[in-house]
Amino acid sequence: MSKLNVGETYEIDINNSNQAFILSAELRSKAAQIIASTDFPTTKTEAWKYTRVTKIKNTKFKILADFPLWRGIKGEESSNQIDKFLIPNLSGSVIVFVNGLFSSELSTIEAENGLEILPLNQDNTFKKDLGKLIPLENEIFYSLNTFYAQDGIAIRIAKNTQLKQTIQLIFISSGENTYIGNRNVIRCEDFSKAHITMNYVSLDNELAFNNTITEISVGSNAHLSVDKIQQESESMNSIISEFVQQEKDSTFSINTFTLGGDLVRNNLNIDVNGQNCETYLSGAYILKSKQHVDNHTIVDHKVAYCESNELYKGVIDDQATAVFNGKVFVRKDAQKINAFQSNGNILLSNTATINSKPELEIYADDVKCSHGSTTGQLDEEAIFYLKSRGISYKTAKKMIVGAFLEDVIKRVSNEHVQLYVNSLTNNSLKV
Amino acid sequence: MMLKIKNLHVSIDGKEILKGLNLEINPGEVHAIMGPNGAGKSTLASVLAGREEYEISDGTVDFDGKDLLELSTEDRAREGLFLAFQYPIEIPGVSNIQFLRTALNEIREYRGQEQISAKDFMALVREKSKIVELDSKLASRSVNEGFSGGEKKRNEIFQMAMIDPKLAILDETDSGLDIDALRIVANGVNKLKSKENATIVITHYQRLLDYIIPDFVHVLYNGKIVKTGPKELALELEERGYDWIKEELGMEN
Ligand SMILES: Nc1ncnc2c1ncn2[C@@H]1O[C@H](COP(=O)(O)OP(=O)(O)OP(=O)(O)O)[C@@H](O)[C@H]1O
Ligand SMILES: [Mg+2]
Numbered sequence: 196m197s198k199l200n201v202g203e204t205y206e207i208d209i210n211n212s213n214q215a216f217i218l219s220a221e222l223r224s225k226a227a228q229i230i231a232s233t234d235f236p237t238t239k240t241e242a243w244k245y246t247r248v249t250k251i252k253n254t255k256f257k258i259l260a261d262f263p264l265w266r267g268i269k270g271e272e273s274s275n276q277i278d279k280f281l282i283p284n285l286s287g288s289v290i291v292f293v294n295g296l297f298s299s300e301l302s303t304i305e306a307e308n309g310l311e312i313l314p315l316n317q318d319n320t321f322k323k324d325l326g327k328l329i330p331l332e333n334e335i336f337y338s339l340n341t342f343y344a345q346d347g348i349a350i351r352i353a354k355n356t357q358l359k360q361t362i363q364l365i366f367i368s369s370g371e372n373t374y375i376g377n378r379n380v381i382r383c384e385d386f387s388k389a390h391i392t393m394n395y396v397s398l399d400n401e402l403a404f405n406n407t408i409t410e411i412s413v414g415s416n417a418h419l420s421v422d423k424i425q426q427e428s429e430s431m432n433s434i435i436s437e438f439v440q441q442e443k444d445s446t447f448s449i450n451t452f453t454l455g456g457d458l459v460r461n462n463l464n465i466d467v468n469g470q471n472c473e474t475y476l477s478g479a480y481i482l483k484s485k486q487h488v489d490n491h492t493i494v495d496h497k498v499a500y501c502e503s504n505e506l507y508k509g510v511i512d513d514q515a516t517a518v519f520n521g522k523v524f525v526r527k528d529a530q531k532i533n534a535f536q537s538n539g540n541i542l543l544s545n546t547a548t549i550n551s552k553p554e555l556e557i558y559a560d561d562v563k564c565s566h567g568s569t570t571g572q573l574d575e576e577a578i579f580y581l582k583s584r585g586i587s588y589k590t591a592k593k594m595i596v597g598a599f600l601e602d603v604i605k606r607v608s609n610e611h612v613q614l615y616v617n618s619l620t621n622n623s624l625k626v
Numbered sequence: 627m628m629l630k631i632k633n634l635h636v637s638i639d640g641k642e643i644l645k646g647l648n649l650e651i652n653p654g655e656v657h658a659i660m661g662p663n664g665a666g667k668s669t670l671a672s673v674l675a676g677r678e679e680y681e682i683s684d685g686t687v688d689f690d691g692k693d694l695l696e697l698s699t700e701d702r703a704r705e706g707l708f709l710a711f712q713y714p715i716e717i718p719g720v721s722n723i724q725f726l727r728t729a730l731n732e733i734r735e736y737r738g739q740e741q742i743s744a745k746d747f748m749a750l751v752r753e754k755s756k757i758v759e760l761d762s763k764l765a766s767r768s769v770n771e772g773f774s775g776g777e778k779k780r781n782e783i784f785q786m787a788m789i790d791p792k793l794a795i796l797d798e799t800d801s802g803l804d805i806d807a808l809r810i811v812a813n814g815v816n817k818l819k820s821k822e823n824a825t826i827v828i829t830h831y832q833r834l835l836d837y838i839i840p841d842f843v844h845v846l847y848n849g850k851i852v853k854t855g856p857k858e859l860a861l862e863l864e865e866r867g868y869d870w871i872k873e874e875l876g877m878e879n
Contacts, residue, residue, distance in 0.1 A: 580715040580769075583675050584729040584785060585703035585736070594728070598719025598768075 217315045217378055218341050222326045226341035233335045245518040245550040246460055246489045251432050256374035256404050277301055280365050280396045285611045287360030288312060293367045295375040296346050301365075309356025309387070314346055321349040321380050328438055328466075329408060336434050340408045344378035347407075352387040354414070361609060362391045366407070368427060373403040378410070381421075385414035385442075391421050392612055395435065397428035397455070405433040415442040415469060422612050426455040426619060429484065436462035443469025450607050451478035452616050453488050454623040463492040467501050474503040479603040481596075481623045482515035482547075489518035494534065496525045499559075502533040508603050509540050510596050510624070511547040518550045523564065525557040532559065536566035541573055541599060593624055627688075628653050628793055628824050634685035636666075636673050643669045645849030646685070651793070654821045658835055658860060659828045661846035662868050667828045668712055670846070671797045675709040676702050690792065703729075704736035706792030710782035710799050712828075717769040722781070723751065725769055726788050733789065754787035758814040775802040783814045790818070795826040800834040812837030832864040845871055 216223060235252040236243035277291060290312065291301035297314035304312050315321060331338045352358060368375055383389055395405065405427070413419045427433060433456050441447050453459055465474055480488050494503045509517045519538040540549045553566035574595060581591035600620060607613040629651040636644035643666045651657055661667055673680050674687065676699030687694040692705060717725070731741045742750070755765055758780045770778050779799050786794050796815065800808055815825065815838050827838055835843070835857060843859040844851045847868065852875055853859070863871075 574715075574717075576715050577717045577720075579677060579699065580711070580717065581720075581725065581729075582699040583703055583709055583711075584725070584789065585700055585733040586725075586729050587700050587732060588698075590728060590732065594720050594725065595717065598717065601719050 215316055215345070216342075217322055217344050217346065218326050219322070222331075223342050226331055226338040229331050229333075229338040230335060230342060233333060233338070235335055242491065242520075245516070245520075246458070246487065248458070250458060251404055254372060254402060254404070256372050276398065277365065277367070280367070280394055282363060282392060282394070282611055282615045285361055285363060285392075285609070285615075287362055289363045289365065290348055291365045291367065292346070292348070292377060294369055294373050295377050297348070305360060307356075307358055307360065309353035310358060311349075311351040311353070312362070313349055315349050315378065315380065316346045318349050321351070321382075325378065325380060325410065328410070328440065336406055337408065337436070340376045340378060340406050343374070343376050344408075345376075347377040347379040347409075349380045349382075350389075350391070351382045352384060352389045352417075354384040355386045356384070357388040358390065361612070362389065364391060364393045366393065366395045366405070367398050368396070368400045368403045368405055368431060369398045370403065371401040373400065375403060375405040375407065377407040379407070381409060381411045381419070383411075383413045383417040383419045386416045387414065388418040389420075390609060391419070393421060393423045395423075395425045395427050395433065397426075397431055400428050400431065402430045403428075403432070405431065405435065407433075407435050409437045411437055411439040411447075413439065413441045413445040413447045416444040417442075418446045420447075420608060421449040422607055422609070422616070423449060423451045423461075424616065424619070425451070425453045425459060428455060429457055429486070431456045432458045434460045434462070437464065439463070439465045441465065441467045441469060441472045441474065444471045445469065446473040446475075448473075448475035448606070449477070450603070451476075451490065452619065453478070453480040453482075453490075454619055456488065457486060459486075459488045461488075461490045461492075463490075465492075465494045465503075467494065467496050467503070468498065470498050470500045472501045474501070475606065476503070476505045476507075476521075477603050477606045478507040478509075479600045479620065480507075480509040480511075480517055481600075481620055482509065482517055483512040483623075484515060485513070486515040487518075488516075490520070491518075492521045494521075494523045496523065496529045496532045496534065498526075499528065499530045499532065501529070503535070505536040506603055506606070507538045508600055509549070510543060510599065511540060511549060512543040514544075514546045516548040516550070518552075519568070520550075520552045520554070521566070522554045522556065523566075525555070525559050525562050525564065527558040529559045530561040532562040532564065534562070534564040538568040539599070540568070540570045541596065542570060543573060593621060596624055597621065627651070628690055630686075630688040632686045632688075634670075634673070634687065635683045636669060637681050637683060638669070638679060642683075643680075643849055644673070647846075647850055649844070649851060651824050651826070653792075653824055655842070656819070656825045656827065656838060656840045658840035658843045658857075659826060659846050659851075660830065660843060660860060660863055665846045666849045667846050668797055671709055671712075671795045671826075671828060674702075674707065674795060675699060700732070701736070703789070703791075704733045708786050708789055708791035708794045710779075710786060710794065710796045712797040712801070714770050714773075714778040714782055716771045716773075718771050720769050721766060722764070722769050723766050726751075726785060729785075729789065750788060755784055757787050757817050758783045759810050760784045776804065776807040779803060779811060780807065780814075783811050787814065787818055791823065793824050793826070794818075795828070797828045798830065799827075800829055800831055808834065809837060832860040835860045847871065847875075
């Protein structure tokens, strides 16, 4: 097979690629069959009801095996270029991927006891289990990722290891019509603790498509927190998915900040397999022009005595659209679950749209679950009050929106990351 | 002259509220405005502060040589106009302190002055919160959030003290205050009084004017100032209500 046609126009030239693929031949052939026989989702597909993927479907994306643009940002000059993507004052390893491939020139790995970091195409241990829990049937994007994934990061935090430093992952997209599809794996073994940032950024790109999957496991009594920061260019299409397995007594938290991108879909799938787990999913988005951002979360409480807490907030301007679809399952024997879900939005224009759909599916009887969503406008009375004290409209708006998003931003526990996110959200507020 | 309002006509949603209002205020003066509910007192205050939903169909307002109606709300504040709100707004998540520091710095920037240092700012907060006996805890909470009615009013005067305006308009700052709080707020206002600044006190109750002694008392009725007198006029209004004025003016009830 040298060319793969999907739908009418989707075509990826794999002959052009001299990279090894990282998923097993078996999974890749299954994925290939699904790609060949599955249509792209339409708004009739329940999980894609509010999000159209026509643009992704109708664009010919290229897998750039021989990265001309990647070369372009190698060496001394490139390190300056990526400086702006570093979180100020944050120490620890910095791992950089450019268009889906690991860049050793741009990365610095700081050794810590019990920490293992390596790109997946140089690995032989992690690959074995890769993809086992990722559904492929009817899932064209997961199948595309499975088929084409060439690289990704593998991080293992060994049992009893409490990492002192943050691991900073930077995913750069660059060039025209580029298809990027990393497969990452993060393994937090029992009694370990880690903090990871995933920063999705762009450098001179046009209409690229990032279809990345990260497989995460949080062992028993382990603590993992992830800050996912999306600030890609305004022509970027991104479908970024995390699959998380939580074992007993573990804590997993993820904070998603979406500021950039044209079409962004975040799929968060959390399987809570063990008792006494805590799960925190938070997100903030600031959208303008015609941005479309869809946060799709699934928390599956399979066992008893767990708590999940979900807080998403956004500010939507111009003709932008936000979608929040948060689903919580509480399985039959999963008693004493506390599940809390909340989505709040401020619409800054008459043409901005929010589709908010918090959902609970509960099969146990002794649970505490609540969900809610609110939508409002900017409080003009509050703005007037601030202006009447000499504060400009611009500053007043920033203060009020900032206050609205603050409880999400405060969930970032690392102070440097929190400051970074704060300044990004401040800058992305249009005035 | 600090403020000169001439023939001000204002309407909202097609309904005329102010119908040719005139008022002149000099530095150092305290003016009380009284009048029945719905007469247009808060409308006047709002229009002066720059609230946008009002339509100004006629008239001029000169503030220290500037055409006030041409200025944005924030520029009016930066020029020295301050409104203590009848109903102060709660702004969850925005701290009182951060908000005031931003306000002071934007005012200073407008005036070409340097930003206030953190140290000087905190010293100022300490000094000014004493004037209205505002609990220092309140200063660091979110703007008015969960404040009692009296605390909100005190916070308005605290802000006034921090900003040090040329012209302060107090819209029913006394309403809802118990007698102790009233005394504290009124003393605060008096302490801030100087030869250079002026105050407009909108009130229904003469008891406030026992503490803040006005130079003039105006009666705002049906969109106009219909009577102006010395401080004794307030006593008379409290005793006799507004009907006698209507009669005096030959108006219908
Ligand atoms: N948005 C609005 N639409 C229509 N009428 C309004 C609006 N806002 C105020 N009014 C009317 O304008 C008139 C003047 O109101 P204003 O608040 O200025 O009175 P006031 O003198 O301050 O009264 P009070 O003593 O009760 O505070 C009232 O009749 C009020 O109903
Ligand atoms: Mg009023």
